[in-house]
Amino acid sequence: MAIMTGVMFGQYNPDNHVVTISMNYMNNMDEVEDGSWTKMGELMEEESSKMNRLDKDMISSLVLGHRWSGSLNEIVYMREWKSIADADKSTVGTGDMRKKGWPNDEKRKAFFTAYRKYWTGKHKDLAVMEMVTSRVKRNKKKITENSVVAVIEYYLKPMSQVEGGSVEEREALFNEYFNKVIMKNDKIISRRELKHYWSGSLGGGKIPVHNVTEYANMVDADNTSINADTIKKAWPDEDERKAFFEKRNKYIAWGHKDIAVHTNWVKLAKR
Incomplete structure (x- = not known):
């Protein structure tokens, strides 16, 4: 699926916000060892609830799954920022936010080991709007x-x-x-x-x-x-x-x- 790839017109209003759009790819569920949709949902909810709360620069976020577009394993993230500088700041600070969200090293490692097995590790940056x-x-x-x-x-x-x-x-x-x-x-x-x-x-x-x-x-x-x-x-x-x-x-x-x-x-x- 391709989203937001059309021709548009430039940002001339500094009061407007920036939206970044990216796509992550899930592994096929039948190839995930001991994987389940229920467990994946629980892991995604924990990750989102903690990171959304800790990321003060991200104003809003939509996580968009398959419906009538693209493939089942394609997940689109549509995130809003006050500026592109705030988006960069958030990306750079991801590691520190994860340490705050899961302060225990072993528990953090265990969580992200379980979380990452559902993902290919590949992503695509679709647009900055x-x-x-x-x-x-x-x-x-x-x-x-x-x-x-x-x-x-x-x-x-x-x-x-x-x-x-x-x-x-x-x-x-x-x-x-x-x-x-x-x-x-x-x-x-x-x-x-x-x-x-x-x-x-x-x-x-x-x-x-x-x-x-x-x-x-x-x-x-x-x-x-x-x-x-x-x-x-x-x-x-x-x-x-x-x-x-x-x-x-x-x-x-x-x-x-x-x-x-x-x-x-x-x-x-x-x-």
Whole structure:
């Protein structure tokens, strides 16, 4: 599976955050000596709960397993940082955090021996993206059942192709839609908007943007009209609703790409 490999546009807003996306690979369970999904889950929960608490630089983290994308053994980590410097600082400090999480040398060695047998040791760095902090919806609820995360790429028109357009108007319209629709729709648990930072390329046509949206289940994720009722409540007057979307949609280019659909392992997440 490939995720976040499209062309995007650069990080120009220092108030935005950085999202790193990487993939780790599990060993086949039938090849793991005395391995089981239950034991692996317990080990992953212990590792995540301790490291998430100790890593003060990491703001949030999603651990995304196989659903309708890629292979069963591919696990995607989507982690948020205030800056790329914080991401580097966290990586460098991993060893020290592990010593704090498992202060006894023998117990730490035993834990990671058991933990690492489930992994190939291989990983792939997929992307470093900019997250638009003015349009992030964070999960405020306690969730115990795994959720569904869908990644969709849509496209903005270059400003030169938008008659009478401006970056200021575009951002104001996108913010209005986000605040009135995405934030008010309880079926959307969380959402991140990601742009190009240090991945992909820039220029020469449409500008891709990735929406990473979390739903409670596949029924909600597959519902193409999930925002219909919220939109009508936000703009009850039909003419005003039509005028808003005509103005907003002039900035959006035709088409979209379905990048991935994952199972979000909620017990491993840092919210």
